[in-house]
Amino acid sequence: MLGIVLNRQLDSKIILTKITDPELKPGEALIRIKAAALNHRDEWCRQGLYPNLSDGVILGSDGAGIVEKVFDEADSSWLGKEVIIHPGMNWGSNQKAQSREFKILGMPGNGTFAEFCAVPVDRLHDKPAHLSWEEAGALPLAGxxxxxxxxxxxxxxxxxxxxxxxxxxxxxxxxxxxxxxxxxxxxxxxxxxxxxxxxxxxxxxxxxxxxxxxxxxxxxxxxxxxxxxxxxxxxxxxxxxxxxxxxxxxxxxxxxxxxxxxxxxxxxxxxxxxxxxxSTMGSDRDFLGMLALVEEHQIHPVIDQVFSLNETEKAFDRMKMGDQLGKIVLIP
Known part of the structure; x- marks a missing residue:
């Protein structure tokens, strides 16, 4: 598959390259990414301003797509579903603050700026029906x-x-x-x-x-x-x-x-x-509340521009300049 990885040896710090398809682990699903979106943390990774950086990691926290495969038979009901991904993992049981194990998809682990992404099944939610793929891909982290x-x-x-x-x-x-x-x-x-x-x-x-x-x-x-x-x-x-x-x-x-x-x-x-x-990101309870609000009021994320993976450097540069009005979206 193709994906955008961090490579700090390059002037651009990122590169579109061929990567081995993800191998699923127990509890995971394989998502064919239909749309992903940039966040400031992606640009901070590119600038070397984020902790625990590793070259070769696929960037991207926001994503929406279709479930292609699951590791466990018990999760087979997800197959073929249109989903959005909750990028926050291991929040913990305390609604007041995240646990020490909390992490975000896209660094230090592989993220969504690729044709496929492997994520835990418990990070999947049904895509709100009123949203386009671009809108759904733009929603999770910032929302x-x-x-x-x-x-x-x-x-x-x-x-x-x-x-x-x-x-x-x-x-x-x-x-x-x-x-x-x-x-x-x-x-x-x-x-x-x-x-x-x-x-x-x-x-x-x-x-x-x-x-x-x-x-x-x-x-x-x-x-x-x-x-x-x-x-x-x-x-x-x-x-x-x-x-x-x-x-x-x-x-x-x-x-x-x-x-x-x-x-x-x-x-x-x-x-x-x-x-x-x-305030940082949000708990699983916050994510469910956000989805409910978006669906109740039929809220549409504001999309600034849509870029292909081949144009990812342009997308990052637009975010760096601060010119955007809404979310910058990538389409594999």
Missing amino acids: VTAYRALVYHGEVQAGDQVLVTGIGGGVAQFAAQFAKAKRAILSVSSSRNSKLEKAKREGADFLFNYLQMDWTEAALKATGGFDVIIDGAAGDTLNQLISVCRPGGKIVFYGATMGNPGKIEARKVFWNQLKIIG
């Missing part, structure tokens, strides 16, 4: 990350003022869609007006360009402050988020693309009774 941040940690309710920062990225896009499905009042921020304009067309109530010096004042004037803020950047902008959070509000961050903050306005945090919460 469950957004759901856990917004619904489990953020406890969003109808009428809440919600801010999703960095609109355009996969997790942010899903968080915005889920917030609207929950009947929250949605604000989004970005440094690019083109992304804000698209967010407005997709239902955002308030738009803020965080490069504008007075964006926090404008946000407070328009909304009165936010009950829930979903952020993937952290860095020194965290204090701006603290300043626009309502007393008793929550700031949930799922990433730190801008690094650690130089300082935190601690007095504002304790005086305003704020909660700053970290």
Whole structure:
């Protein structure tokens, strides 16, 4: 089969190459991948910024496809089914946090950027019928990350003022869609007006360009402050988020693309009774909740562009540049 593997000896750090078809182990199924999608962790692997990297490993965490084969006869009911893959493995029994054995498909083990992928049967879920293959392949990792941040940690309710920062990225896009499905009042921020304009067309109530010096004042004037803020950047902008959070509000961050903050306005945090919460991926319970929300509200993931495996380097470069509006998808 063909697959995209990490090769740090090359300038591109990735290569499309021929690989031996996966050999199934007990409890596993072989999925013919119909669509897969990029996440930032794939680009971080390419840049050497992710732990436990190994050359020759197939990248990719998101995927959807058809079950071709199962190891155990007891799992034969899955044969021929259209499925999406939950990429988080070994979360454990604690809903509050993942276990030490938790890992994500696509590094250090082989992932979905290939014609076939072997995964444990308990990671399979029926593909929502209203989704195309491209949409289904785009859903898993970013979808469950957004759901856990917004619904489990953020406890969003109808009428809440919600801010999703960095609109355009996969997790942010899903968080915005889920917030609207929950009947929250949605604000989004970005440094690019083109992304804000698209967010407005997709239902955002308030738009803020965080490069504008007075964006926090404008946000407070328009909304009165936010009950829930979903952020993937952290860095020194965290204090701006603290300043626009309502007393008793929550700031949930799922990433730190801008690094650690130089300082935190601690007095504002304790005086305003704020909660700053970290969130990573999601449990099996979160994944089921995310699927239920997507199916109940017939939510369609926003697709930025679709590339073939031969064009994978272009797809990675697009993610690196931050130009995407939604998910970048690969088709074997």
